[in-house]
Amino acid sequence: xxxxxxxxxxxxxxxxxxxxxxxxxxxxxxxxxxxxxxxxxxxxxxxxxxxxxxxxxxxxxxxxxxxxxxxxxxxxxxxxxxxxxxxxxxxxxxxxxxxxxxxxxxxxxxxxxxxxxxxxxxxxxxxxxxxxxxxxxxxxxxxxxxxxxxxxxxxxxxxx
Amino acid sequence: xxxxxxxxxxxxxxxxxxxxxxxxxxxxxxxxxxxxxxxxxxxxxxxxxxxxxxxxxxxxxxxxxxxxxxxxxxxxxxxxxxxxxxxxxxxxxxxxxxxxxxxxxxxxxxxxxxxxxxxxxxxxxxxxxxxxxxxxxxxxxxxxxxxxxxxxxxxxxxxxxxxxxxxxxxxxxxxxxxxxxxxxxxxxxxxxxxxxxxxxxxxxxxxxxxxxxxxxxxxxxxxxxxxxxxxxxxxxxxxxxxxxxxxxxxxxxxxxxxxxxxxxxxxxxxxxxxxxxxxxxxxxxxxxxxxxxxxxxxxxxxxxxxxxxxxxxxxxxxxxxxxxxxxxxxxxxxxxxxxxxxxxxxxxxxxxxxxxxxxxxxxxxxxxxxxxxxxxxxxxxxxxxxxxxxxxxxxxxxxxxxxxxxxxxxxxxxxxxxxxxxxxxxxxxxxxxxxxxxxxxxxxxxxxxxxxxxxxxxxxxxxxxxxxxxxxxxxxxxxxxxxxxxxxxxxxxxxxxxxxxxxxxxxxxxxxxxxxxxxxxxxxxxxxxxxxxxxxxxxxxxxxxxxxxxxxxxxxxxxxxxxxxxxxxxxxxxxxxxx
Numbered sequence: 001x002x003x004x005x006x007x008x009x010x011x012x013x014x015x016x017x018x019x020x021x022x023x024x025x026x027x028x029x030x031x032x033x034x035x036x037x038x039x040x041x042x043x044x045x046x047x048x049x050x051x052x053x054x055x056x057x058x059x060x061x062x063x064x065x066x067x068x069x070x071x072x073x074x075x076x077x078x079x080x081x082x083x084x085x086x087x088x089x090x091x092x093x094x095x096x097x098x099x100x101x102x103x104x105x106x107x108x109x110x111x112x113x114x115x116x117x118x119x120x121x122x123x124x125x126x127x128x129x130x131x132x133x134x135x136x137x138x139x140x141x142x143x144x145x146x147x148x149x150x151x152x153x154x155x156x157x158x159x160x
Numbered sequence: 161x162x163x164x165x166x167x168x169x170x171x172x173x174x175x176x177x178x179x180x181x182x183x184x185x186x187x188x189x190x191x192x193x194x195x196x197x198x199x200x201x202x203x204x205x206x207x208x209x210x211x212x213x214x215x216x217x218x219x220x221x222x223x224x225x226x227x228x229x230x231x232x233x234x235x236x237x238x239x240x241x242x243x244x245x246x247x248x249x250x251x252x253x254x255x256x257x258x259x260x261x262x263x264x265x266x267x268x269x270x271x272x273x274x275x276x277x278x279x280x281x282x283x284x285x286x287x288x289x290x291x292x293x294x295x296x297x298x299x300x301x302x303x304x305x306x307x308x309x310x311x312x313x314x315x316x317x318x319x320x321x322x323x324x325x326x327x328x329x330x331x332x333x334x335x336x337x338x339x340x341x342x343x344x345x346x347x348x349x350x351x352x353x354x355x356x357x358x359x360x361x362x363x364x365x366x367x368x369x370x371x372x373x374x375x376x377x378x379x380x381x382x383x384x385x386x387x388x389x390x391x392x393x394x395x396x397x398x399x400x401x402x403x404x405x406x407x408x409x410x411x412x413x414x415x416x417x418x419x420x421x422x423x424x425x426x427x428x429x430x431x432x433x434x435x436x437x438x439x440x441x442x443x444x445x446x447x448x449x450x451x452x453x454x455x456x457x458x459x460x461x462x463x464x465x466x467x468x469x470x471x472x473x474x475x476x477x478x479x480x481x482x483x484x485x486x487x488x489x490x491x492x493x494x495x496x497x498x499x500x501x502x503x504x505x506x507x508x509x510x511x512x513x514x515x516x517x518x519x520x521x522x523x524x525x526x527x528x529x530x531x532x533x534x535x536x537x538x539x540x541x542x543x544x545x546x547x548x549x550x551x552x553x554x555x556x557x558x559x560x561x562x563x564x565x566x567x568x569x570x571x572x573x574x575x576x577x578x579x580x581x582x583x584x585x586x587x588x589x590x591x592x593x594x595x596x597x598x599x600x601x602x603x604x605x606x607x608x609x610x611x612x613x614x615x616x617x618x619x620x621x622x623x624x625x626x627x628x629x630x631x632x633x634x635x636x637x638x639x640x641x642x643x644x645x646x647x648x649x650x651x652x653x654x655x656x657x658x659x660x661x662x663x664x665x666x667x668x669x670x671x672x673x674x675x676x677x678x679x680x681x682x683x684x685x686x687x688x689x690x691x692x693x694x695x696x697x698x699x700x701x702x703x704x705x706x707x708x709x710x711x712x713x714x715x716x717x718x719x720x721x722x723x724x725x726x727x728x729x730x731x732x733x734x735x736x737x738x739x
Binding site: 044047048051052056057058059060062063066067068073 | 319324325326327328329330331332340341342738739
C-alpha cells in the first residue's frame with residue numbers, strides 16, 4: 001500500500017467508520033460511502049484495505065463499486081459536470097448540449113481531464129425536469145439551456 | 161421435526177418445515193427444471209426456470225427459494241408455467257452466443273438440455289451480443305463471458321465454498337459480467353486454479369485450458385519417449401464420460417485406452433503417492449522429534465498450496481516440502497527411469513492425467529524442474545483424456561483390462577485413497593504407526609478421517625505421544641481450520657488439506673455432473689466409495705510395503721529424506737499477494 005494514497009488522517013477516519021459498522025448488518029455501503037467521500041474515488045488500495053478489514057473478497061467491494069454510479073474507481077476532476085439525459089431533458093435537446101460540452105472541454109462522458117479540472121458524466125434524471133434541458137456542475141444547476149450557453153458557463157470553471 | 165402437509169400437482173405430501181417447494185416436489189418425484197440452482201450452494205431464484213403456481217399467490221413463484229406452507233396447493237405444469245419458462249429461456253438465449261457445435265460442453269450443457277426440454281424451437285428476441293474478449297491467459301481455466309448466462313453458480317462456489325471470491329458480478333444490468341476485479345485475467349488474481357467454478361458452470365463459460373493438442377503432438381513425435389501417469393481419482397470417474405454410472409472403477413480399461421492412444425509407458429501416480437508417504441511420514445517423524453514447524457501440513461493439492469501462498473504466507477514453513485505425487489513421478493521418470501533405460505531426459509515427455517486443473521498451473525512452476533527439464537510437460541484433466549479417447553475412436557466400454565507398466569506403475573491401497581478427502585492422512589498413519597510402534601496395525605481403516613464432514617479430527621497414539629491430526633477439504637473449510645491454528649485456538653501435529661470439496665474425486669478436472677443429478681446423488685460419496693473399494697481390492701495396502709518403492713530406495717534414492725530424495729522429490733513455496 002502506498003503511503004500517498006492511504007494517508008494517515010484519512011485512513012484513521014476510514015478505520016473509525018469500519019470499526020463502527022463492521023459488526024452491524026450490511027456494513028459495506030456506509031464504509032464505501034465514507035471511503036468515496038474521503039478519497040473522492042475508490043483507489044484499489046482502499047478497496048483492499050476494506051476487504052482485509054471486513055475479511056471479505058475484494059470482488060465484493062469491486063462489484064458494489066461498479067454497480068452503483070455514485071462510486072467511482074478513478075480520481076474525479078475538481079469540477080464534475082453532469083448532463084441530464086433523462087427523458088424530459090433528452091426530448092428538449094440534451095444531446096446537443098452534451099455534444100457542445102464534449103467539444104468545449106474535449107472529454108467524452110465518463111472521462112476526466114488530464115489536469116483533473118473537469119469530469120464529464122451523462123447522468124440519469126436529475127429531477128429538475130421543469131428546467132429541461134439541465135446540467136449540473138458540482139452543486140450548481142443550469143437549466144433551459146441552448147448549446148450557445150455552454151462556452152460561457154464552462155469558462156467560469158476553467159482554472160485561471 | 162415440524163412437518164408441513166401440502167399438495168403438489170394433486171399429490172399430497174408431507175415434508176419438514178423450511179423445505180423449499182423445489183425440494184418437496186423432488187421428494188414426490190416431480191422434477192421441476194432448474195438452471196441457476198446448485199443444491200446448497202446457489203439458491204437465489206435468478207433464472208426463473210423453476211417457476212410454479214402457488215394457489216392464492218399473485219404471480220408465479222421461483223420454487224427453489226419458496227418455502228412450503230401448511231395446506232399449500234402447488235401446480236408445476238400448467239400452460240402458463242410452460243409458457244413463462246419458455247419465454248424466460250428465450251430471453252436467456254437472446255444474447256447467448258449459441259455456438260453449440262463447437263462448444264466443449266455440447267451434450268453436457270444444462271442450457272442446451274433445458275432449451276430442448278422446454279421445446280424452444282425459435283428465439284423470438286435477438287439480443288445484442290456482448291463480444292467480450294475470452295480470457296485464455298490462465299494456465300488452467302478459460303473464461304468466456306460470451307457463453308455466460310449470469311447464473312452465479314461459479315461465483316457462489318468460489319466465494320462461499322472455496323472462500324476465495326476470485327470472480328464476482330461487476331457492472332449492472334445488461335452490462336453485468338462475471339469476472340475478476342478490474343477485468344483482470346484469472347492468472348493475475350488470487351484464483352487458485354481449483355476449477356470448482358468449471359464444475360459449477362452449467363454452460364461452457366468456464367472450461368479447462370485444453371492441452372490435448374500438445375499431447376497429441378508429443379505422441380506423434382518419433383523423437384519423444386512419452387510417459388503417462390494417472391492420478392488415483394481419475395480411475396473412479398473416467399467411466400462417466402462414457403455413460404457408466406457415477407462411482408464405476410475403470411482402472412484396467414483406462415490403462416488399456418492409454419496404451420491404444422500411443423503412450424510409450426503407462427505409470428501410476430499411485431507409485432509416487434506411496435513415495436510421498438515415505439517422504440512425508442519421515443518428515444513428520446523428524447518434525448515431531450525436533451518439535452519444529454508443527455503442524456505439518458500436506459502439500460499434495462496444488463490448489464491448496466496456491467491458496468496458502470496467497471492467504472497464509474506465515475504458514476509456508478509448515479507445509480510439507482514434498483512435491484505433489486505427479487511432480488515426484490515426473491522427476492523420477494526423468495532421473496531414475498531415464499538412467500535405467502539409458503535415455504536422455506531431454507527426449508522424455510511426461511504427461512499427467514489428473515482430476516485437477518490446478519496441476520496445470522503447478523506443472524509450470526519454475527521450481528519444479530529437478531533434472532533441468534520440467535518434471536511434468538503436460539497435464540490433462542480426466543475430461544481431456546476422455547476427449548482424446550473419443551477422438552481416437554476407441555470403444556472404451558469394450559476394452560479388456562490391462563496393467564500399468566512396472567515398476568513405477570506398482571502401488572498399494574494406501575496410495576489409491578489419496579483420491580478421497582482424508583486419504584493422505586489415513587495412508588500416512590498406516591505407515592507412521594507401524595514404523596513408530598514396530599507392530600503391524602490391527603485395523604488399517606481409519607474411519608474417523610473418512611467422509612464428508614468439513615473438518616475431521618483424530619487422535620492416534622504413536623509411542624510416547626498422541627498425534628493430533630485434522631483433515632479439511634475445500635479451501636473454505638481449510639480457511640476455517642487455519643484461522644484456528646493461526647490464532648492458537650487449536651493445536652495439531654499433522655493436517656491434511658485438499659483444495660477441492662470431497663478431495664480429488666470431485667476435483668476441478670473431473671467429469672461434470674449436472675445440477676439436477678446432483679440433487680439426487682452425492683457424487684463425492686459415490687466416487688469415494690469406489691476409491692475405498694479399490695483400496696480393499698489390492699493385495700498390499702500400506703505404502704512402506706510397496707516392494708517397488710523399497711527397490712527404488714535401495715537402488716537409487718538411499719533412504720527417505722536423503723540428499724538425493726530432497727533434490728528430486730522436495731520443493732519450496734512462494735508468498736503471494738492476498739488479492
